Amino acid sequence: MTVRQRRDVAAPVVLTVFVAVVLVPFLSLVLAALQPAGTPLTGLARPDGIHLENFVHAWSAAGFGPLLRSSAVIALAVVPAAVVCATLAGYALATMDVPGGGKLYGYLLLGLSIPTEVTVIPLYYDLRALGLTNTVPGLALAEIAAFMPFGVFWMRAHFATVPRSLIEAARLDGASSWTTLWRVLMPSSRPAVTTLGVLYFVWSWNQFLLPLILIQDPAKRTAPAGLGFFTGQYNVDVPLLAAATLIVIAPVVLVYLFFQRHFINGVLSGALKG
Amino acid sequence: MATTTTPRRAARPVRKDTGPPPHSPSTTRRRRRAVALLYVLPALLPYTLFAVLPALHTAYLSLFDWDGVTLPSFIGLDNYRRVATDPQLRAAAWHAGALIVFFSVLPIALGLVSAALVARRPGRRGTSLIRTLLFLPQVVPLVAVAVIWRWVYAENGTLNQALRAIGLGRLTDSWLGSFTWALPAVGLVGTWVVAGLCMVLFLSGTQRIDQEIYEAARMDGAGPVREFWSITVPLLRPEMAVALSITVIAALSSFDLIYITTGGGPGNSTVVPGILIYRLAFGGGAVGLASALAVVLTLVISVAVVVINRLAKERS
Numbered sequence: 113m114t115v116r117q118r119r120d121v122a123a124p125v126v127l128t129v130f131v132a133v134v135l136v137p138f139l140s141l142v143l144a145a146l147q148p149a150g151t152p153l154t155g156l157a158r159p160d161g162i163h164l165e166n167f168v169h170a171w172s173a174a175g176f177g178p179l180l181r182s183s184a185v186i187a188l189a190v191v192p193a194a195v196v197c198a199t200l201a202g203y204a205l206a207t208m209d210v211p212g213g214g215k216l217y218g219y220l221l222l223g224l225s226i227p228t229e230v231t232v233i234p235l236y237y238d239l240r241a242l243g244l245t246n247t248v249p250g251l252a253l254a255e256i257a258a259f260m261p262f263g264v265f266w267m268r269a270h271f272a273t274v275p276r277s278l279i280e281a282a283r284l285d286g287a288s289s290w291t292t293l294w295r296v297l298m299p300s301s302r303p304a305v306t307t308l309g310v311l312y313f314v315w316s317w318n319q320f321l322l323p324l325i326l327i328q329d330p331a332k333r334t335a336p337a338g339l340g341f342f343t344g345q346y347n348v349d350v351p352l353l354a355a356a357t358l359i360v361i362a363p364v365v366l367v368y369l370f371f372q373r374h375f376i377n378g379v380l381s382g383a384l385k386g
Numbered sequence: 387m388a389t390t391t392t393p394r395r396a397a398r399p400v401r402k403d404t405g406p407p408p409h410s411p412s413t414t415r416r417r418r419r420a421v422a423l424l425y426v427l428p429a430l431l432p433y434t435l436f437a438v439l440p441a442l443h444t445a446y447l448s449l450f451d452w453d454g455v456t457l458p459s460f461i462g463l464d465n466y467r468r469v470a471t472d473p474q475l476r477a478a479a480w481h482a483g484a485l486i487v488f489f490s491v492l493p494i495a496l497g498l499v500s501a502a503l504v505a506r507r508p509g510r511r512g513t514s515l516i517r518t519l520l521f522l523p524q525v526v527p528l529v530a531v532a533v534i535w536r537w538v539y540a541e542n543g544t545l546n547q548a549l550r551a552i553g554l555g556r557l558t559d560s561w562l563g564s565f566t567w568a569l570p571a572v573g574l575v576g577t578w579v580v581a582g583l584c585m586v587l588f589l590s591g592t593q594r595i596d597q598e599i600y601e602a603a604r605m606d607g608a609g610p611v612r613e614f615w616s617i618t619v620p621l622l623r624p625e626m627a628v629a630l631s632i633t634v635i636a637a638l639s640s641f642d643l644i645y646i647t648t649g650g651g652p653g654n655s656t657v658v659p660g661i662l663i664y665r666l667a668f669g670g671g672a673v674g675l676a677s678a679l680a681v682v683l684t685l686v687i688s689v690a691v692v693v694i695n696r697l698a699k700e701r702s
Contacts, residue, residue: 122503123500123503123504126499126500126503127500127503127504127516130496130500130520130581130582130585131516131519131520133578134519134520134522134523134578134582135519135522136544137534137535137537137538137544137578138522138534140534140537140538140543140544141533141534141537144537152542153542154542154547155542155543155544155545155546155547155548156544156547196428197428197429197432198429200425200426200428200429201425201426201428201429201430203425204422204423204425204426205426208418208419208421208422208425209415209418209419209422210419210422210423210425210426211419211420211422211423213422213426216426216430219438220429220430220433222438223433223437223438224691225635225684225687225688225691226437226438226441226684227635227638227639227660227680227683227684227687228639228641229639229641229659229660229663229664229680229683229684230440230441230444230680230681230683230684231436231437231440231441231444232440233440233444233447233663233667233673233676233677233680234439234440234443234444234447235436235440236668237454238440238443253432253435253436254436254437256432256436257432257433257435257436257437258436258437260429260432260433260437261433263429264429289418289421289422289425314525317527318526318527318528318529320527320528320529320641320642320645321641321642321660321664325664325668335527336527336529336530336642337529339527339529339530339533340529340645340646343529343532343533343536343646350537350540353533353537354533354537357530357533357534360527360529360530361526361527361530364525364526364527365522365525365526368521368522368525369518372518372521375521375525376517376518376521376586379521379524379583380586380587380590383587383628383629383631383632384624384625384628
């Protein structure tokens with residue numbers, strides 16, 4: 113074989129191996145979830161029939177139904193508000209003469225390298241003093257704040273690609289900046305906004321440290337935080353734990369599969385525009 | 387300012403009758419700038435109140451000895467002295483450094499190799515499906531990733547089963563409970579999460595590279611290894627900088643994965659800064675020390691990001 117032929121064979125083989133390595137852990141989780149509850153398991157094993165009672169048990173008795181609901185409520189509070197705030201700010205920073213605009217933008221970008229670890233301690237004590245721990249607004253505000261730098265960055269980069277002439281023309285027609293944004297620019301901005309919404313949803317759903325600390329009340333925990341506590345409690349019953357995990361990841365995986373192009377492009381170009 | 391605006395205000399009623407507003411350009415401009423600021427405010431406000439101020443508050447708390455309940459007492463930079471000398475905190479710093487190998491170096495190496503292999507195949511069929519699958523670990527919450535891998539690494543889990551199947555049964559171990567293996571085992575989970583992102587990032591980068599460059603290199607007699615180091619790697623520099631920034635931040639600020647897989651154990655063998663901050667602040671009654679550690683962590687991350695971006699810009 114020539115070098116070229118060898119490479120033509122190597123590429124699909126290597127990629128297949130990588131994909132297999134990604135998929136096998138998921139597969140072993142799915143197989144474990146289908147086993148009869150309480151059975152001692154060994155690695156990858158063909159389930160003894162298909163046992164969906166683990167899912168039923170995880171949903172009701174183990175309380176993952178309500179956990180999913182709290183996660184959904186948080187995401188509903190975070191995603192639209194954060195997308196709107198980021199859109200307004202990105203629009204202004206890209207197309208208007210904002211006083212100190214460059215500095216404000218730099219100040220917002222600083223947030224990209226602020227880890228949650230450095231905000232969570234005072235957030236806990238301060239929100240508790242305000243009576244906002246264990247509440248939807250408390251956690252939602254903390255998440256919106258954490259997500260804002262990327263969103264402003266993303267929407268500003270998007271609005272910077274809009275031709276100036278379009279905005280000038282709208283202004284000459286007497287449109288206010290508000291009308292220009294919603295009537296003229298929004299229709300063509302839908303892909304950028306959708307991508308941001310998808311990223312925000314996934315981040316909000318997957319957030320762990322903030323809900324772990326800001327929500328101490330077991331009844332109000334989010335799904336990942338609940339799963340975290342559950343692993344401690346149900347260490348032994350692998351099928352039940354596997355089913356619970358699948359329930360927790362189902363919403364993000366579905367959103368991802370549905371909007372995969374948006375998600376992947378968002379992560380890739382979001383990273384590269386920086 | 388007041389003297390120039392007052393007459394104009396007085397003139398306002400006239401405007402209704404005479405049609406076009408007699409605004410001077412400077413007033414219009416000032417108004418427009420004020421409006422522009424209003425647009426930025428809804429983003430600025432929550433960010434300042436719930437991200438920047440808490441971060442500054444952490445810096446303030448780091449100067450106190452505080453158990454979270456009784457009155458804090460000011461101790462200056464003592465907490466920072468402890469961060470620099472405490473053996474447990476040092477261990478955490480070492481582990482975070484080791485995680486960079488697993489979260490950054492390995493995934494980037496894997497990504498570059500796979501990108502190089504695919505870069506020269508013109509008709510890349512099925513890459514969309516491959517992208518989707520490789521990205522999957524990136525989407526799933528890290529808590530779930532940790533649960534999945536606890537099962538893979540378990541005594542009778544998938545990894546030991548595979549080892550037994552290929553006749554290496556004597557190598558089996560309880561990976562996450564072993565002082566030797568827990569850190570690399572957790573690190574490899576990080577590799578598993580991030581590698582797909584790096585691959586997809588580099589694969590999309592190679593589409594930018596002109597196939598003619600490869601043709602020219604081959605005319606000059608460059609082999610695949612030479613081609614890799616002289617074309618693929620240098621031309622993917624922007625993507626490498628991005629991958630490095632993202633993964634170094636992920637390694638240094640890791641928490642979820644370790645909290646669920648090992649909790650920092652066995653002993654302190656997988657303790658990282660995130661775990662210690664959590665333990666000290668919310669279980670250990672050492673809020674000041676935890677704050678100092680969080681401040682140092684943030685500074686290290688910021689410096690790392692700046693250095694990575696500098697290096698990327700300088701060389702390109």
